[in-house]
Amino acid sequence: MSDDKLQNVVSLAKRRGFVFQSSEIYGGLKSAYDYGPLGVELKRNISNAWWKAIVHAREDVVGLDAAIFMHPKVWKASGHLAEFSDPLVDCLNCGGRFRADKAPKASPGAEVTFQAGGRKDGEERSGTVQERGYVCPICGCPDLSKERQFNLMFRTSIGPVDPLDKAIREIAKSSLSAQEIRKLIDEALAPSSIYLRPETAQAIFVQYQNVQQSLGMKVPFGIAQIGKAFRNEIITEKFIFRTCEFEQMELEYFVEPGTEAEWLEHWANARMAWWKSFANDPSKFRLRPHGVDELAHYASACYDIEYEYPWGWDELEGIASRTDYDLSKHSQESGAKLHYFDQQKEDPETKKPGYRYTPYVIEPSAGLTRGLLVYLLDAYAEEKGVDADGKDKTRKVLKLHPRLSPIKVAILPLVKKDGLPEYAEKISKEFFDAGVNSRFDEQQSIGKRYAKHDEIGTPFCVTIDHKTLEDETVTIRDRDSTEQRRIPSVAVVDFVKGALVAGDSE
Ligand code: ATP
Numbered sequence: 001m002s003d004d005k006l007q008n009v010v011s012l013a014k015r016r017g018f019v020f021q022s023s024e025i026y027g028g029l030k031s032a033y034d035y036g037p038l039g040v041e042l043k044r045n046i047s048n049a050w051w052k053a054i055v056h057a058r059e060d061v062v063g064l065d066a067a068i069f070m071h072p073k074v075w076k077a078s079g080h081l082a083e084f085s086d087p088l089v090d091c092l093n094c095g096g097r098f099r100a101d102k103a104p105k106a107s108p109g110a111e112v113t114f115q116a117g118g119r120k121d122g123e124e125r126s127g128t129v130q131e132r133g134y135v136c137p138i139c140g141c142p143d144l145s146k147e148r149q150f151n152l153m154f155r156t157s158i159g160p161v162d163p164l165d166k167a168i169r170e171i172a173k174s175s176l177s178a179q180e181i182r183k184l185i186d187e188a189l190a191p192s193s194i195y196l197r198p199e200t201a202q203a204i205f206v207q208y209q210n211v212q213q214s215l216g217m218k219v220p221f222g223i224a225q226i227g228k229a230f231r232n233e234i235i236t237e238k239f240i241f242r243t244c245e246f247e248q249m250e251l252e253y254f255v256e257p258g259t260e261a262e263w264l265e266h267w268a269n270a271r272m273a274w275w276k277s278f279a280n281d282p283s284k285f286r287l288r289p290h291g292v293d294e295l296a297h298y299a300s301a302c303y304d305i306e307y308e309y310p311w312g313w314d315e316l317e318g319i320a321s322r323t324d325y326d327l328s329k330h331s332q333e334s335g336a337k338l339h340y341f342d343q344q345k346e347d348p349e350t351k352k353p354g355y356r357y358t359p360y361v362i363e364p365s366a367g368l369t370r371g372l373l374v375y376l377l378d379a380y381a382e383e384k385g386v387d388a389d390g391k392d393k394t395r396k397v398l399k400l401h402p403r404l405s406p407i408k409v410a411i412l413p414l415v416k417k418d419g420l421p422e423y424a425e426k427i428s429k430e431f432f433d434a435g436v437n438s439r440f441d442e443q444q445s446i447g448k449r450y451a452k453h454d455e456i457g458t459p460f461c462v463t464i465d466h467k468t469l470e471d472e473t474v475t476i477r478d479r480d481s482t483e484q485r486r487i488p489s490v491a492v493v494d495f496v497k498g499a500l501v502a503g504d505s506e
Pocket of ligand 1: 199231233240241242243244245246247248315316317318365366367368369370371
């Protein structure tokens with residue numbers, strides 16, 4: 001099933017209202033997705049669980065919700081303007097455009113075959129793999145353009161003046177070369193240029209001093225943020241795994257220099273345990289330390305939390321030890337003193353009381369939308385069984401952790417008459433009053449309703465039948481085992497609430 005698993009999850013996500021392609025009626029935008037009625041609940045449940053574990057359950061972490069637009073100097077200081085790029089390559093055979101670092105490896109000098117133009121019916125050709133040691137991921141051809149660094153930040157303009165107005169007038173009067181025109185346009189755009197943030201982290205560094213001082217935070221402490229990030233990815237791929245607009249859950253945890261190695265271990269283990277605590281199959285998560293050659297220029301050590309997706313192991317979260325790189329760079333560029341002063345501590349150099357230093361940072365940086373895909377893949381199951389007439393049938397079920405399930409309980413009157421809907425509505429109201437997300441559902445046969453709620457991951461179905469009217473009991477059906485038991489209707493809210501708390505593994 002695993003080859004088709006992504007496809008099955010994509011189609012369930014659309015059919016049942018989890019994730020839709022952006023602007024689908026206009027042909028869709030592959031690089032962005034919309035979260036439908038159930039997707040928005042699932043996404044919120046994941047981000048609320050993260051916030052609870054990272055912020056509410058700890059004294060040493062506080063939150064931030066910063067603007068997406070930031071002063072352009074932020075991106076100069078952080079290195080994003082100069083460094084936040086991927087190596088872009090064009091295939092000279094099929095015209096495909098791809099990332100060199102993600103291309104399939106091949107031994108330099110090896111002869112490989114490919115189809116002309118990348119067409120299935122194209123003539124077979126052969127070529128020699130160049131020194132760079134990879135081929136086109138689309139057609140396998142080794143004839144490729146040079147690598148060019150492609151900056152992933154989206155640039156836009158701020159302010160009510162059209163920045164290109166003057167440049168266009170000058171170009172119209174001139175006989176400038178293409179290069180000169182580009183220079184003129186770049187110069188015209190520069191004063192009003194602003195970038196969509198490619199990560200949420202930089203706002204945390206920039207607000208370090210305000211947060212530390214306003215709350216009197218003592219190192220070690222952290223600032224957490226959940227929000228949108230934007231990257232002009234060369235290739236968007238695998239549904240919501242890699243998109244141009246996505247959401248991150250990031251923590252910057254400030255520590256005393258010299259303690260970063262132990263804090264890196266702490267956060268790597270804590271984050272692994274968190275992801276696994278909501279998963280059916282924890283063996284599909286692994287912690288992979290980065291090799292020295294993989295480390296970003298600012299990092300002294302890094303782990304990736306990886307998930308075994310249908311296409312293999314790939315990243316879900318990065319946990320980097322970023323030294324004092326970010327705070328130092330922003331101090332230099334802005335002139336602000338992004339330090340920490342510990343009155344109690346002796347300065348290791350002067351041996352006098354009072355130690356001023358730039359904190360080191362441990363950064364657990366997780367993808368929220370990528371995490372949503374991981375939990376959909378983890379939860380999706382197809383189970384073989386037989387129906388009431390003894391015929392083979394396949395049950396599709398989303399075995400989401402009850403805390404992540406969009407709807408916690410479905411309230412189902414067996415038939416639409418005899419006072420059963422009225423009784424069911426009364427139970428629905430009790431769930432509303434108790435703050436449990438429930439859905440009253442009276443359409444279609446009871447079997448179809450069970451199947452629908454299995455597919456959207458509702459952990460419990462409460463059925464109201466004629467016996468309910470006689471003895472005030474209801475049946476409660478468990479999504480995973482499909483077992484049903486009768487319990488007094490007055491006990492049903494507490495039963496479901498108890499199961500939700502029992503599923504609370506933090
Ligand atoms: P990748 O190697 O997959 O490009 P990255 O190393 O560039 O990811 P980070 O900059 O470490 O990613 O971002 C932290 C997290 O944000 C990633 O682990 C991932 O979950 C998420 N993320 C990054 N880029 C995207 C994207 N384009 N679409 C969806 N999620 C993303």
